[in-house]
Amino acid sequence: MKNVKVFYNEKSGNNDEDKVLKTIKDFFARPENSASKLEFINPESPEDAIRLAKKASQDQTDLVVALAGDGTINKICGGVFEGGAKPILGIVPNGTVNNLSKSLHIPQKLEEALNNLSQGEIQKFDIAKVNNDYMTSSLTLGILADIAQNVSGSEKKKFGPLAYLKDAYKVIRYNKTYRIKVKYNGKTKSLRTKLLLITMTDTIGGMQALAPKAKVDDGLIRVYSLKEINLFNILFHLNKLRRGKFDDFLEMTHFDTDHLEILTHSKKKKDNPYSRIDGDKSDPLPLDIKVYRKALTTLVPKSE
Secondary structure: OEEEEEEEOOOOOOOOHHHHHHHHHHHHHOOOOOOEEEEEEOOOOHHHHHHHHHHHHHOOOOEEEEEEOHHHHHHHHHHHHHOOOOOEEEEEEOOOOOHHHHHOOOOOOHHHHHHHHHHOEEEEEEEEEEOOEEEOOEEEEEHHHHHHOOOOHHHHHHHHHHHHHOOHHHHHHHOOOEEEEEEEOOEEEEEEEOEEEEEOOOEEOOEEOOOOOOOOOOOOEEEEEEOOOOHHHHHHOHHHHHOOOOOOOOOEEEEEEOEEEEEEOOOOHHHOOEEEEOOEEEEEOOEEEEEEEEEEEEEEOOOO
16 A cells, blocks of 8 residues: 655645645545555644654655645655655645746646656656755745745735735835855855845746756756846846846856855844745845755656
8 A cells, every 4th residue: 555645735825725635535536546545734834844744754655745835845845855755755736836846847737736646757856955944946035035025925825926016116126235155166255146046946936047957856056146136137138037048147146056155244133134945934144055966756747
């Protein structure tokens, strides 16, 4: 018998949770899937998600299904990783953006994502540890993190991407610049940045952008720093940006690495930026980011 544990976050996504859970139960009740022992787990907190996913990994669970958005998925991935990374992770996207699942080409519709659990093929993918947190998609610092700082999970569920608009004008008008120091590949650099974006996937905000050649299993993070935010320049060259062509962005610094340290120049609390990992609040600086290549296993649609 296959042991299956379904982790879900009732606060993520815009779907009717009872309907979604019934669809999952019906899927595993099908004759071809009925040899599975099914358990549903609704963690009470991010820490609880990591703890229970770690226990599931240690208990030799065969399949851990993550029904959630990027923020909850990274907690489940982190717990499975800490528990020895033995189970296969079945990803069923149910969030606002779903960067990781889109990079893995996992179907976004519930029924198709469930069918992928029984029909898909094995795919390894990376995870990064950020201080004591985990990342599977992206980290932001500066203007994007500041805009999202006061957006609650319930607002994201109700309004989707529009939830971020309420503080956007105030943050953009204030136009804050942070002075940081980065250490990577044996180098140390000082940066003045309005936006620091770190990605592990080829999707940003649910769309393919910036690093079209990035792979989920290449062991690298991509780091982008903008010292000025010129909205006209960004919009004018948007297609080039999405293809990862930065020739018209002299104000942008970008590099790849598998280990990054980020420190602040200032000891003042107001000058120490907070970060956001996979859409959720994270630590202020310093940050230590280390990539673990091909650390986890999931299921993706078979190649044609």
